[in-house]
Amino acid sequence: MQQSPYSPQSQSVSASATTSAVQLPSLQQTYTAIPRVRPQTPLLDSIDTPADLNAFSSAQLIALADELRLFLLYSAGQSGGHFGANLGVVELTIVLHYLLDAPHDQIVWDVGHQAYAHKVLTGRRDQLGSIRAKDGLTAFPERAESVYDTFGVGHSSTSISAGLGMSLALRYQGRPQTVACIIGDGAMTGGMAFEAMNDAVQQDADLLVILNDNDMSISCSIGGFSRHLAMLWESGYQVDISDSGQPIVCQRPDMQGFDRRKRHKEMRDVPQLEDNLFKAIGFTYFGPFDGHNIPELLRVLLLAKQVKGPVLVHVYTTKGKGFAPAELDPVGYHAISKLPDEQPHDTPPAAKKSQPALKYSQVFGQFLCDKAHEDDKLLAITPAMEEGSGMTDFARQFPERFFDVAIAEQHAVTLAAGMATQGVKPIVAIYSTFLQRGYDQLIHDVALQDLDVTFAIDRAGLVGEDGATHAGVFDFAFLRCVPNMLIAAPKDENECYHLLNTCYEYQGCTAVRYPRGVGTGAAIERPAQTYDIGKAMIESVVGRDDAPLKLALLAFGSMVAAAYSAAQDIAQQLHCQVHVVNMRWVKPLDTVLLEEILADGITHIATLEEHMLMGGAGSAVNEYLLNESAAFKHHRPAICNIGIPDRFIAHGAPAEQMADCGLDVAGVVSQLKQLLK
Ligand SMILES: Cc1ncc(C[n+]2csc(CCOP(=O)(O)OP(=O)(O)O)c2C)c(N)n1
Ligand SMILES: CC(=O)[C@@H](O)[C@H](O)COP(=O)(O)O
Numbered sequence: 011m012q013q014s015p016y017s018p019q020s021q022s023v024s025a026s027a028t029t030s031a032v033q034l035p036s037l038q039q040t041y042t043a044i045p046r047v048r049p050q051t052p053l054l055d056s057i058d059t060p061a062d063l064n065a066f067s068s069a070q071l072i073a074l075a076d077e078l079r080l081f082l083l084y085s086a087g088q089s090g091g092h093f094g095a096n097l098g099v100v101e102l103t104i105v106l107h108y109l110l111d112a113p114h115d116q117i118v119w120d121v122g123h124q125a126y127a128h129k130v131l132t133g134r135r136d137q138l139g140s141i142r143a144k145d146g147l148t149a150f151p152e153r154a155e156s157v158y159d160t161f162g163v164g165h166s167s168t169s170i171s172a173g174l175g176m177s178l179a180l181r182y183q184g185r186p187q188t189v190a191c192i193i194g195d196g197a198m199t200g201g202m203a204f205e206a207m208n209d210a211v212q213q214d215a216d217l218l219v220i221l222n223d224n225d226m227s228i229s230c231s232i233g234g235f236s237r238h239l240a241m242l243w244e245s246g247y248q249v250d251i252s253d254s255g256q257p258i259v260c261q262r263p264d265m266q267g268f269d270r271r272k273r274h275k276e277m278r279d280v281p282q283l284e285d286n287l288f289k290a291i292g293f294t295y296f297g298p299f300d301g302h303n304i305p306e307l308l309r310v311l312l313l314a315k316q317v318k319g320p321v322l323v324h325v326y327t328t329k330g331k332g333f334a335p336a337e338l339d340p341v342g343y344h345a346i347s348k349l350p351d352e353q354p355h356d357t358p359p360a361a362k363k364s365q366p367a368l369k370y371s372q373v374f375g376q377f378l379c380d381k382a383h384e385d386d387k388l389l390a391i392t393p394a395m396e397e398g399s400g401m402t403d404f405a406r407q408f409p410e411r412f413f414d415v416a417i418a419e420q421h422a423v424t425l426a427a428g429m430a431t432q433g434v435k436p437i438v439a440i441y442s443t444f445l446q447r448g449y450d451q452l453i454h455d456v457a458l459q460d461l462d463v464t465f466a467i468d469r470a471g472l473v474g475e476d477g478a479t480h481a482g483v484f485d486f487a488f489l490r491c492v493p494n495m496l497i498a499a500p501k502d503e504n505e506c507y508h509l510l511n512t513c514y515e516y517q518g519c520t521a522v523r524y525p526r527g528v529g530t531g532a533a534i535e536r537p538a539q540t541y542d543i544g545k546a547m548i549e550s551v552v553g554r555d556d557a558p559l560k561l562a563l564l565a566f567g568s569m570v571a572a573a574y575s576a577a578q579d580i581a582q583q584l585h586c587q588v589h590v591v592n593m594r595w596v597k598p599l600d601t602v603l604l605e606e607i608l609a610d611g612i613t614h615i616a617t618l619e620e621h622m623l624m625g626g627a628g629s630a631v632n633e634y635l636l637n638e639s640a641a642f643k644h645h646r647p648a649i650c651n652i653g654i655p656d657r658f659i660a661h662g663a664p665a666e667q668m669a670d671c672g673l674d675v676a677g678v679v680s681q682l683k684q685l686l687k
């Protein structure tokens with residue numbers, strides 16, 4: 011039987027704000043500028059906990075959405091941060107907090123980059139301007155920050171597993187609480203989401219999954235799953251929910267404002283009503299619904315949360331909703347920087363830099379394009395990070411050699427392994443923190459078979475405002491214990507370019523590990539060179555040759571510049587001689603150079619890395635000296651390892667994080683003084 015969701019029957023639900031609310035006009039505004047002055051938000055200001063929403067009428071909830079959106083715009087201008095996704099879930103967040111009894115009921119966000127409205131409604135409104143800053147709110151939900159943050163997150167595709175775990179534990183303990191997971195169409199491309207859905211059906215768990223489908227990941231949504239979602243749109247049907255929670259198939263009502271062209275993916279077949287992946291694997295499916303229509307969401311979610319077993323409610327939203335520039339450019343507005351301070355009129359404009367420094371990701375992008383022109387075997391893979399990894403030019407110039415595999419790090423690695431078996435040379439561009447997802451694949455599928463795969467590992471080290479979830483500080487440790495792996499760490503942008511080339515040219519598995527943002531500003535010197543593998547460089551020798559204390563400062567990657575500055579200070583203050591060594595390679599280590607340094611009468615050795623101390627490059631040096639070095643048996647300099655201490659480093663500006671770890675120049679100097687005293 012077909013029925014319109016606007017029929018009287020489908021409106022008869024019980025909560026006060028939901029009755030006959032469907033007829034209410036939407037007040038949704040679209041803004042074109044980010045306010046610099048805190049907007050008036052009387053309704054929002056009255057909410058200190060989600061329970062305060064209980065008194066709201068449907069009309070007030072709609073008005074609240076406008077206030078909240080405007081407040082988010084203002085706050086993002088003050089703090090920067092993830093932008094488009096947050097604007098897109100304003101209505102959904104309000105409705106969830108209206109209908110559910112958090113923190114008793116569990117709201118689980120996927121990725122968590124869209125949880126700003128959730129933070130605002132759960133007592134953190136006045137702190138939102140501090141988000142991502144040192145000592146401010148975290149960029150993502152975090153259990154330590156609020157009881158309303160049920161599960162810490164930052165990496166994607168975890169919500170259904172975590173939510174299922176909660177649901178099963180609650181069932182086991184006889185505690186009837188609702189668990190609602192909110193997952194985007196991008197996050198759902200991650201394999202874990204499917205593993206969890208498979209299990210949820212097996213367990214017949216009570217679990218409400220809300221699929222927030224905005225047809226966007228960071229880039230445009232891609233892949234078979236995305237086509238499937240587009241097909242659900244193209245079919246023109248909707249699976250509505252009856253008052254008793256039964257699916258009712260009907261013609262989808264007109265949904266104003268959604269960009270149909272974006273969703274119109276290449277369909278192989280005419281969309282069939284019965285083609286529904288979620289239903290096929292055993293979920294009860296409802297949707298698609300307009301995720302910006304508060305009355306509709308209230309009606310549907312109130313009923314859906316009472317349905318037993320695993321339920322998926324599919325809503326359409328617009329990324330960047332309500333801010334015209336973000337709606338037009340959702341990729342560019344995925345995240346924004348905070349607004350620059352307003353200049354008084356008589357301030358002269360800042361002088362333009364002649365040559366802006368390249369970010370490491372841009373260096374990688376340039377390398378990819380240059381190399382692809384000369385070598386047609388080069389193929390490049392990204393798990394959903396095309397823009398961030400600097401691959402947009404390459405994707406445009408070489409579309410047939412560019413593979414965005416969606417949020418699928420494990421697959422990205424094994425895909426490369428498979429490619430390498432067929433005589434091409436794949437490069438996997440991946441953020442260090444996300445490579446953690448592909449570790450078994452790196453060992454089992456790439457290294458064990460010694461396949462010719464290059465890993466371009468971006469965002470290595472501390473990444474700043476995204477905080478501990480995104481810190482790429484474990485890679486030396488987890489890579490260097492894998493046989494066959496070569497690991498390079500460039501000291502600057504130019505060296506990055508040449509090390510990428512060196513590793514690419516090497517027949518086997520290699521990794522070049524470089525940080526977020528810009529380095530020292532070193533210009534790229536073309537043509538690409540091939541460096542000697544495992545060869546370090548003495549950068550400089552600071553201080554007098556006859557100094558009684560001789561320190562070898564073995565610096566890795568991003569720490570070479572700090573090592574050089576610290577060496578100047580320490581040589582001056584302590585009258586010692588410092589050899590600053592750019593180690594360049596974590597594996598193989600330049601053991602020849604280490605032996606030479608020892609033979610040279612070095613009295614102290616310090617290693618320096620932007621990586622966890624435990625198991626990192628310093629550990630590699632220690633292991634060599636203790637287990638293999640011939641010279642170290644006779645001559646034992648005092649050793650100190652400098653790196654990130656054994657704790658997770660909180661968010662803040664990169665410089666603040668470095669200082670927190672003692673990795674700024676002052677911190678390094680002070681640790682070297684301890685060693686030398
Ligand atoms: C494992 C992992 N890989 C990549 C990312 C980077 N990332 C953050 S948000 C995002 C897109 C998520 O898309 P979607 O879930 O649809 O959310 P939307 O931004 O569209 O609301 C990506 C790729 C991540 N956080 N975790
Ligand atoms: C939420 C998420 O994982 C990404 O959006 C991430 O914040 C991007 O980081 P970059 O800004 O370093 O590309």
Ligand SMILES: [Mg+2]
Pocket residue numbers: 194195196197222223224225226227
């Ligand atoms: Mg999305």
